[in-house]
Amino acid sequence: MVTHVPAEAPGDERGALLGFLDEARGGLRRALLGLTDEQAAQKPSTSELSLSGLVKHVAEVEESWIARAKGVAPAVERTEANWDECFRLVGEETVASQLAYWDEVAGRTEEFIRSAETLDQTFPLPDQPWFPKEDVSLRWVLLRLISEVDRHAGHADIIRESLDGKTAFELVAEASGQSWS
Numbered sequence: 001m002v003t004h005v006p007a008e009a010p011g012d013e014r015g016a017l018l019g020f021l022d023e024a025r026g027g028l029r030r031a032l033l034g035l036t037d038e039q040a041a042q043k044p045s046t047s048e049l050s051l052s053g054l055v056k057h058v059a060e061v062e063e064s065w066i067a068r069a070k071g072v073a074p075a076v077e078r079t080e081a082n083w084d085e086c087f088r089l090v091g092e093e094t095v096a097s098q099l100a101y102w103d104e105v106a107g108r109t110e111e112f113i114r115s116a117e118t119l120d121q122t123f124p125l126p127d128q129p130w131f132p133k134e135d136v137s138l139r140w141v142l143l144r145l146i147s148e149v150d151r152h153a154g155h156a157d158i159i160r161e162s163l164d165g166k167t168a169f170e171l172v173a174e175a176s177g178q179s180w181s
Contacts, residue, residue: 018142032095065144
C-alpha cells in the first residue's frame with residue numbers, strides 16, 4: 001500500500017494522478033488491518049459510518065465514475081430506495097470480498113486512464129440536482145476520486161482510532177512490518 005507519491009511521480013501527469021489515487025486507497029485500506037468483519041462493521045460514533053461500509057462505498061463510487069467516463073451504465077445504480085446499502089455490507093458481502101472488488105475496480109480504472117488518448121477527454125456529469133449540466137474531463141474525474149477517497153480515509157482514521165486506539169501512523173508501521181514508537 002502506497003504511503004507516499006514521490007516528487008518524480010511515475011512518469012507523467014497520469015502516473016502522478018493515479019499514484020495519488022493509490023496513496024488515498026492505501027490510507028483507507030490500512031484502517032482495516034487486523035480487524036474482523038464484525039469489528040469493521042462497528043459504528044463507534046453517532047455517525048452511520050463503519051470501516052467496511054466506507055470500503056464498499058468508495059469502490060462503488062470509483063466504479064460508477066469510471067463507468068460514466070466510459071459512457072456505460074454503472075454496475076450498481078444507487079437510488080433513494082437502496083442508498084443505505086452503499087455504506088454497509090449486505091448478504092454474503094465481506095470485507096475481503098469488498099477489498100477484492102475494489103482491487104478489480106482500481107485495475108480497470110488504471111487500464112482505462114492509461115489507454116485514454118488524452119486526459120482532456122470529456123463526459124457529462126450525472127443528471128442529479130447537485131451537479132450542473134456540464135461536461136468534465138478524465139483529469140477532473142481522477143481529482144474527484146482522489147478527493148472522495150481521501151475524505152473517507154480521514155473518516156476511517158477516526159473510526160479506527162475510536163475502535164482500538166490505533167492511529168494511522170501505527171497502521172503504516174504495521175503494514176510495513178515495523179513498530180511505531
